[in-house]
Every structure is written in C-alpha cells, then in structure tokens.
Amino acid sequence: MTATAVHDRTAVARPVSVPRGYRFELVKVVSQWRIRLLVLACWIAPALFVVGVSQQSTLPSDTLFGRWMLATGWAAPLVMLGFAGTWALPLLTSLVAGDVFASEDRLGTWRHLLVAVRSPRRIFVAKALASLTVILLLVAGLACSSTVGGLVTVGNQPLVGLDGHLLAPSDAAWNVLLAWLCVLAPTLALAAIGLLGSVALGRSPMGLLLPALVALAMQLAQMLPLPVAVRLALPGYAFISWNGLFTTPAQTGPLLIGIAVSLVWAVLATVLAHLLFLRRDFTNLTYDGSGRRAITAGALPLAGLLAVTIAVVTVATPSTGSGIRQDEVQRSVATAFAHLYRLQTEQLHRPAVTEAQLRATAACNKGAGRLAAEGPGNDWRCVVSWHLPGVQTTGQAIYQLDFTADGRFVADGDGPKEVNGYFLVRTPVGDAPNPLWQFDGNVDLLDTTPKG
Template structure:
C-alpha cells in the first residue's frame, strides 16, 4: 500500500473538532520545611535579630564577670548576695533580670513583628502566591519565631553560666532555705530553673503572634508582649489571692525560686507552667483563627483593630476560669503569706546558715536537730493581723546552744513581698547576726546570718485555722 493510500484511508477530521486538552493539574503548596527554612532565614537576616543574638551570647557573661569583681553586690536581687561565693549565683541573677525585661522584649521583637512586617512591606500577595497555603505560612512563621526565641533563651542561660563559672568558680550554692547545694545539684537545679521559664516565654510569644496578626502594620502589635509583661508585673506586686496569682502566665517567672528549697516547692511551679502553656496554645490558636479568615486581596487592610477587644476577651476569660479551677483544686486561700509559714521558713534558714557560719568561723559543727531552732513572728504589733506581705514583720529566732541548757535568741526585721519572698535583716545580737566580715575559702564575705533571703510556699496549707 502506498503512502497516498494510507493517508486517504484515514477518517477526515470534523471542522468542529478540537485537539484533546490536558486535564489541569492542581497547584500543590510548597512543603512546610521549605517555607520554615525560608522564614527562618528572613528572621536571622534582619540586623536587629543578629544584634539581639550577639548581645545574648556576650552580654550576660560579661555582666556577671564585671559585677562579681565589685565590692557592692545587687543584694536586692535573689542570689545577688552570693555572687562572690559561687558562679552558679550569676546565672540566677541574670535569670531574674531576664524574666523581668529581656524575655518579654525578645518576644516583642521576634513574634510581635513576624506578621506585621509583611503588611508594612506589602508582600503578602507574593508570599501566598509562592507558598499557596495560608495555613503553612502561619505555621512556618510561628515555628521560625519559636526557633529564634528558644535560641535567645539558650544563649542567655549559657552565657551567664559560663561567665559566672569562669569568673568565680564552681562552688556550692546556698539555697533559699539556707541549705547548701553541691556543684552537681546546683548545676541540675539551675538548668531546670532556666527550662521552666520557657513556658511563660512561649506564652508571651503566643501573645506576640496574636498582636502581630490582629494589629497589622500598626507598631502597637510590636509592643503587646512587653506591655503585657509590664502590666502583669505591676499586678504581681499587689497582695492578690493566691489562686488568682497562679492563674497569671507571669507567675512562672517567679515560681522557679521554689526549686532552691529542700524539699523543693514544686506545686506552684507546676501549676504556673501548665497555665503558661495554656496561654501559649490559646493565644496561638486565636492568632491562627484571625489569620486564616483574613482577606488578603484587600490592599487597604490595616489590621483587625476593631476586633482586638473581642480577641482579648477569651484570654481574660481564661484567667477567670483558671483561677476558679485552682481555687477549687488546691488549698490556696488568701495571699498565702501567714505567720506560721514565715516562722517555719525563717527557723529552717537560720539553722542551715548557722551551720555555715560555724564552719566559716571554724567552730564545732552541729546538726539542725541539735540546734532546734524556732521562730516567733509578729506583724505590725498586736493591732495588726499576722498575715500578708509587708515590711513590718518582726521575728525572734530561738535555738539551743549545744553543750549547755541555755537558749539563745536573735532578732530579725523582715520585708515580705506578695510573691512569698522575704529578706530578713539581722537586728542583734551583734556577734550572731550583726555585720562583720568572715574569711572564707573563696574570699572575704559578710556574716551569712546578717541578711538572708527566704521564700514561703504559698500553696502550703496553714497550720493555723
């Protein structure tokens, strides 16, 4: 058969026929790991993020090294009076400062601006066309912010610890009940304290994401975590009911101190960590709900500021619901600062520090049971109820002098804060709790019984009533 015959044998095409069409292929979203890597690169490439990370790596260690060489120590800070005695105290001093200022500011700079930056630059359409999934954009940005924030926290803790150990040395740490923590126990407890503040940091990060999504390009979104930290910090100073105090996400920034007593006061810490994580999840879910409902085709979008109050109400309701659950499930009543708790805490601290003083003065050592220390505290005289924070507490400590039948006494003036921390200032006799210098293996130090820090367990049931 010829070629001409072959062609003529084929059926002619209809004039209305069209060539077959290839079925359309749905565009697939970009894998999450690629979007996450892209968002993390954008965050790290910002000059303020790099400066913040460098400052966190260098600043704490340099601060501890410089302060530990001074004669005047930050005694108003927890563990500040032990900066010259052990390097572990430096890590805890930095932790206390970071809980008040650094961590809220870090979350503001990172999570508080991660969505608002796209609004200011007008790059939402390009980003969504490239990724093709608003949900993956939200998850990637949230994970990238979390990565940077965790890196900031790790850099702060590592720098402060290394700086303290290099400047002062790896020596035992005196806890908030006067007992000595060996170097191994001190290392584990300090690490656990730094890990515990990750929970409230995540809560601030969640609030930062929410502010960045709701307020859009407004600079107020950048300040939401920092403003929340300032407001709640002022609230924490007030003599709140303990159930309400534990319902605030910032309480974990103070509850880590309970780890440095024997036994550790883990109850308030565990409750505070759970509350902080609940806040982190709730704020992030609210931010997600607002983000996925946004109209990205509106070029004049300037945030959902009108709905800001409606978005904040669930968080307020969360505080109320959490406080109710804590009040029912725990023995928390009133402020938690009572006479019997102060007496027990002060007597225990005095007995432990009396042992430390005896060792530093090369006197015979005695056990806590041999000393049999006790305390009798009064607040503001007979006309004031012996309960609640204040700087008008006066306590008389008594103990048995080993080897004799006599009982010695020492007077302390106490300043008790609303979070259960107190500073006891020795008021005589001079040879017991007055100011004098003691020669120790790490250098000259003030009499350990002169001024002492302590903490009471606010959740512990009171033995009175």
C-alpha cells in the same frame, strides 16, 4: 500544545512543604540586622555583666541570689534569670513574635508569599516555628552566657538555697537548668500573644508592643496583695515561682500550676492567631488590622480564660488570702537560720553542730503585734531561738523581715551583733559577709499544712 503543558504543570502544583517554608522564614528572620544584634547581645552581654559585677565592691543584693555572686558561679545565671523574666524575655518576644506577621504588612509582600507557598495554613505554621526557634536561641544565649561567665569568673562552688541549705555544684547545676526550662512556659505564652497581636493588629505598633505590655501588666499585678488564686492564674507567674526549686523540700505546687496556666495561654493564643490569620483579607494592601476583631476574637477569649483559670485554681488549691501565713513564716525563718548557722560555724572553725541539735524555732509577728500576722509588708519581726549542745542558755537573735507579695522575704539581722551583725568571715573564695547578717527566703503560698 504549549498551553496544555502549562495547564498540566499548574494542575500538579502543590503547596510548599512546612520544612521548606520554615527554613525560608527562619532565614528571613535571622537576616534582619536587629535580630542578629539581639542574638549577639544575648550570647555575650550576660558574661560581660558577670565579669563586671565581679570587679565591683558592691553586689546586687536586692536581686534574688545577687548576694552570692562572689561566692559561687551558679548564682550568676539565677540573677540573670530574674532580670530576664522581668525585662529581657518580654522585650525579646515582642521584637520577634510580635513582628513576624506585621513585617509582611509593612512590606506589602503577602500576595507574593501566598503565590509562592500556596497555603495560608502552612505560612502560619512556618512563621510560628521560625519565631519560636529564634526565641529559644535567645533564651539559650542568656542562660549559657551567664552560666559560663559565672563559672569562669567565680568558680564551681556550692550554692546557698532559699532555705539556707547548701546545694552541691551538681545539684545547683541541675536546679539552674530546671529553672531556665520552667520559664520557657511563660515565654511561650508571651510569644503566642505576640503572634496574636501581630496577626490581629497588622502594621499597628500595638501588635509589636503587646507582649511587653501584657508582661508589664502581670508584673504590676504580682506586686499587689492579690489572692493566691488570682496570682497563680496569671500566665507570668512561672517567671517567679522557679524560686521554689531552691528550697528543701521543693515548692513545686505553685511552679507546676504556673507552668500549666502558661501553656494553656500559649495554646489558646496560638489557636486564636491561626483562626484570625486564615480569615483575613490578603487582597487589601492597606490592611492595618481590625480593632473590633482583635477584641472579639482575641482579647475577650483570653479574658474569659483568665476568669475560668481563677475559678479553677480557687477550687483546686487550699490557700486563701495572700498565702503568707504566720506558721509558714516562722517555719521558713527557723529552717533558714539553722542551715546558715551551721555554715557560719564551719566558716568560723567552731565545733560542728547539726540542725537537730540546734532545735531552732522562730516567733514572728507583724506590726509589733498590732496587725494580723499575715500578708506582705516590711513590718515583720522574728525572734529566733536555738540551743547548743552542752550550753544551758537559749540563744536568741532578732530579724526584721521585708515580705513581697509573691512570698519572697529578706531577713535583716537586728542583733546580737556577734550572731547576725555585719562582719567578714574567711571563706575558700575570700572574705565574705556573715551569712547570718542578711539572707533571702521564700514561703510556699499554698497551704500544705496537714489538716486535723
């Protein structure tokens, strides 16, 4: 009779539900001391960094929006976003998603987990959701901490966009939120690659390092003068293309393509990880992953996706080559100059002038006219011309431009000194460098010029 009762209980036993498995896996992940330290660092370190920068006499002007960190608190989360996309987020996804399955291999607890949950599929879902939750918590910490630190330390002032126009605090807040939301897509792609590496490579440290190595490879590729289609087809491009949110009109084409590509990579890598997980042998306690299976069922499909994405983007987008074209450069420089000239006029308490009255134009060449005016490089030179109401003489200013392959440029004033030289102007938050001395800009790599 006792045997019959035991048999009945065994017969009605069902797999543990996904919510229960998710809570269990989340507790396991958060209980690790390194995860707790990461959460603490992400919610505290950015604010401390902002406070430290506010006490310095020099700013991280080589970082996008770094030159405005003492002018507005909204620059701080954007500086942190640039750092996070390059270093922090790839490392965080490696430490969380890249280890969520491998930890069971190291501890030899797969058989115990399978007996308790009784469903490999639900184990995968629970672990994937738990790692995603922790990653979102870390990203939220970076964003919130840097924003609060900037607003408390510097204040809620307008933000200068990448075309020189002023964004009201409310607009700046909305754009900052959108920028952080946009980088979730490439973060998900790296997290999915981490899941794939953790499943396919087992206890091998390569599974843990895979997201960081993939991110590093994509960063190196973005530094090369690649065609636009190849650049947009890389899943990490959304870590860069959020810059387009801070121009008027917003450069949403590259951003939307980057988000779509990242989400496709995230879906495919997750599906591959799931299929590999369901096929693995849990009875082998010394399992260290299958290198052959990792290549055939992991690397090759992702390489095929990259090739297909490049082909699709090449057909779908109108741009060819580097995407940095003379007409676009001239338009961007002239627009930024006109907006910043108005800002300088206001700071110097001169009579107000509008962009329409200035009629600013720019004539740009590369290599002193000896090279084709296209592509990245630090040998761009622009002469900006403008007009003032009631003044017959046309004003002119010279800028030296340094272009990176992703379309961002830094314009350095080269005279006349009273226009774009270095001098301090008084602002509501204290003395600041002349806004026309140096400024950042961004060109749209997609050719949006109307044909005909």
